[in-house]
Amino acid sequence: MRGCDMPFVASRRAMAGALLPALLLSACATAGSPAGAPRPHYPAVDVAAEGETAPVGTAKADAADDPAIWRNAANPAASLVLGTDKKAGLYVYGLDGRVRDFSPAGALNNVDLREVRMADGSTRILVAASDRNDRAVPKIALFWLDGATARLSAQEPIAFLPAGHAPAEAYGFCMGGPRATGEVARAYVVLKDGTVSESRLVERSGRIAAEELRQVKFATQSEGCVVDDATGTLYVAEEDVGIWKVPLAEGTLVASALARVGEADGLVDDVEGLAIARQGSKGWLVVSSQGDNAYALFDLETGKSAGRFRVSGGSLGATSETDGVEVLLGDFGPQFPEGLFVAQDGDNAPLAQNFKLVSWRAIRTALGLR
Incomplete structure (x- = not known):
């Protein structure tokens, strides 16, 4: 799949009062493992988790999904991990794994955060997630995070923003x-049909x-x-x-394939979280x-490939069937002196799913990264 470069074909439509390009990509690759075929198990070094979060509240279900990390520059040990329970809402955890806050916002799938600069000169922590409560109307759910108190601004999202065409399901x-x-950030919502919608986030x-x-x-x-x-x-x-890479320069965009399932890079479908x-x-x-x-x-x-690892061994056990990941x-x-890697654990039996915390130093050392 390397070297498969594809120009975007632009059409035009009215959007937010202006004509803006809608960019369509035709894939030049086929699907990965055939149905029923045994999946490969590529070599990988083992790295032990050094922490984990409390389980999400939804038991006996595929519920935990995607994490985000906020680093407290003034007190790094007081940094926070956010994680979605895609059937119930959004958690805020300390690095000790204990729940600091929870919003019962329902079906939130993927979450990300940014420190944004406001018009009054203040800096705030904006948290946003793909909202799947209505599978036909894609939306982004917004929250403010208070780093000092480790609390979300409210139990419910402060706003829901439109994200792409309907009917469609907001996913990634x-x-x-x-x-x-004039922007505070850019948002990218991956609809379940493969469409990625880019929006500029502005303060009004x-x-x-x-x-x-x-x-x-x-x-x-x-x-x-x-x-x-x-x-x-x-x-x-x-x-x-x-995996595809899409340069975000203005004008005509070209997507190129970075790595393909089943090739020497060692990707086995499903290809899930990216960080x-x-x-x-x-x-x-x-x-x-x-x-x-x-x-x-x-x-x-x-x-090029820089290696592979598994979260395995140690007192906290292994991760499996990971959806979302994050690293900072x-x-x-x-x-976690050099950084933090967080991965959703799809099998935390006998407890509900949770998120495992891994030292970046341990990953870097195991893979010989410099």
């Missing part, structure tokens, strides 16, 4: 930094509004996405196919290779 979600004057009298800009359509079901602000690139996981570990000019894309309970890394500069480098206190 990620945010990127502002790319134009202290409230956040969305203005849809353009769309890109992948051929089959997609979910995981992440933005690398350093290069202005969106990465999208097409579950049975592989970026970046420190200065060096960075890696971290991918949930759900089909063989592993995580694959790709060098963001070269696009930096000091998170003595337990």
Whole structure:
């Protein structure tokens, strides 16, 4: 799938009072493992989890889904992990795994957060999630997070923003930094039909509004996405196919395939959560290779495989069938001195699903990353 570059074909339609391009992508790759075929189990090094969250409230179900991380620069050990229970709402956890807050907002699937600059000069923590309470009307649910109290601004979302065409189901979600004057961030909602809708988030009298800009359509079901602000690139996981990279420069956009299911890169469908570990000019894309309970890394500069690992061993056990992942480098206190990796655990029996916390230093050392 490498080297398969595809130009976007633009059409035009009225949107938010202006004509904006709707971008459609025709995939040039076929699906991954045939139905019923045994999935491969590629080699990977083992890394033990050093922490875990309390289980989500929905028991005996596939419920925990996607995490996000807020780093407390003033007190790194007081940083927070957010996680969705896609049947019940949104959790806020401390690094000790204990629940700090919960919003019973219902079917929230993927979550992301950004520190945004407001018009009055203040900086606030904006939390947003793909909302699936209405499977025919895609929306983004918004919250404010208070880092000092570890509490969400309200038990219910502060707003619901439109996200893409209807009827469609909001599925994956990620945010990127502002790319134009007047924006606080960019939002990317992955609809279950493979459409990715990009919106600019703007502040209007202290409230956040969305203005849809353009769309890109992948051929089959997609979910995981992440933005690398350093290069202005969106990465999208097409579950049975592989990973696409989409430069976010204005004008004509071209998507190229980074890695394909079943190739030497070691991706086993479904390809699920995506996260970026970046420190200065060096960075890696971290991918949930759900089909063989592993995580694959790709060098963001070269696009080449940088190794694979599994969360296994230790007193907290292994992760399996991981949906969402997140990673953030930096000091998170003595337990996570170089950064934190968080993965949803699809089998935390006999308890409900939860999220495992892993030291980036342990991952980096096991894979020999420099």
